[in-house]
Amino acid sequence: MQTALILQNIQKLIALTEEEKSFFLSLLKYKKIKKRQYLLQADDICRYEYFVLSGCLRSYYVDEKGQEHVVQFAVEDWWIGDMRSFFTQTPAWLNIDALEETEVLMLGKEAINELYQKVPAFERYFRIRIQNAFVAEQQRLAQSYSKTAEKRYLDFRERYPQFEQRLPQVQIASYLGITPEFLSALRAKLAGKR
């Protein structure tokens, strides 16, 4: 199991002894899934938080009209999950599936509670992680209210240049909250300008 990536991620925020490291690692499970496979389906209970070692996942929900909306992408070094479902053990509103063949480490709810008890510093780690996620989400909401689709797309390209190549346009459009047709038109317009 590759553990360097996740330990490094954690040690950016908190310091760990060797003992704590190995205890933490002992709580993790490893899983490899193929493209299009699900890690979580809406209405199931989300039993794990997932840390991506390689590949790419997305979380999305399906609205009343049956349309999919991407909430998050997760590539190497990112966490993903349905936080509400995970913490309250209620049915998920999100689906999580693989856009590429993907390897993840899984941290279950009992495991995380043990972790909080035995290594309280993790309480801090997860607080900071969620704090950052909250701030990012707030900014994303602000952008969706005050910027046009064109600006949101340009910001997205600037912020995640690697995603532009890696992800199908239809997924990017969904993340940005626009139709794939409109994103295509935007790209044509932007290409013309250059």
Add this chain to the structure above:
Amino acid sequence: MQTALILQNIQKLIALTEEEKSFFLSLLKYKKIKKRQYLLQADDICRYEYFVLSGCLRSYYVDEKGQEHVVQFAVEDWWIGDMRSFFTQTPAWLNIDALEETEVLMLGKEAINELYQKVPAFERYFRIRIQNAFVAEQQRLAQSYSKTAEKRYLDFRERYPQFEQRLPQVQIASYLGITPEFLSALRAKLAGKR
């Protein structure tokens, strides 16, 4: 200083000894502000998290075109602040001001760090609080992408019936991400249906 409200709020999530309670309370400052006064202005550093005892605050940002967008309302028993600015001590992107005469308790950054050290359970309290905020923010973003303004307004009324009366329409419109003119038209349409 009224302390029952905030202690009650905290003890919903973590247990505290009498000693811990009084230590926590000793870290708080009290402030009363009039309608239209600022607690925070964009580009200043956010030095406190604010807990509302009475009255009503709003946080908002101003976009490139000079338009205001309400990010959050905070009435009795709610926290408000600019989390990014507070934790990184960088210039705020949010303004916070009072929509009514308002009393708050203030928790500073040094205070909160002391608190984490001496009463680690607070790490948990703030983790859970932020977790809930994150989940709420995610759902709000999802709604803004998949529902029309009309549905968002109806949901808002259902979720926060007290706000409907208490807040000026122009503030509600801003929170919902629509113009006051359009909200007015919506209301007229909905009233006609009844």
Add this chain to the structure above:
DNA sequence: CGTCTATTTGAATGTACTCAAAAGCGGTGG
């Protein structure tokens, strides 16, 4: 190579915005 999915193109439509002006409402001072 053929099939299935993703992207592009275009026309018609809809949701929400802008701008301007009128009407309503609340507070304040005479």
Add this chain to the structure above:
DNA sequence: CCACCGCTTTTGAGTACATTCAAATAGACG
């Protein structure tokens, strides 16, 4: 107590940004 001022809400016409639906084209994968 009323009159006036400023701010909020309403109304309406014209417009813009983005969607829907349909069909053609391009790409990817077995």
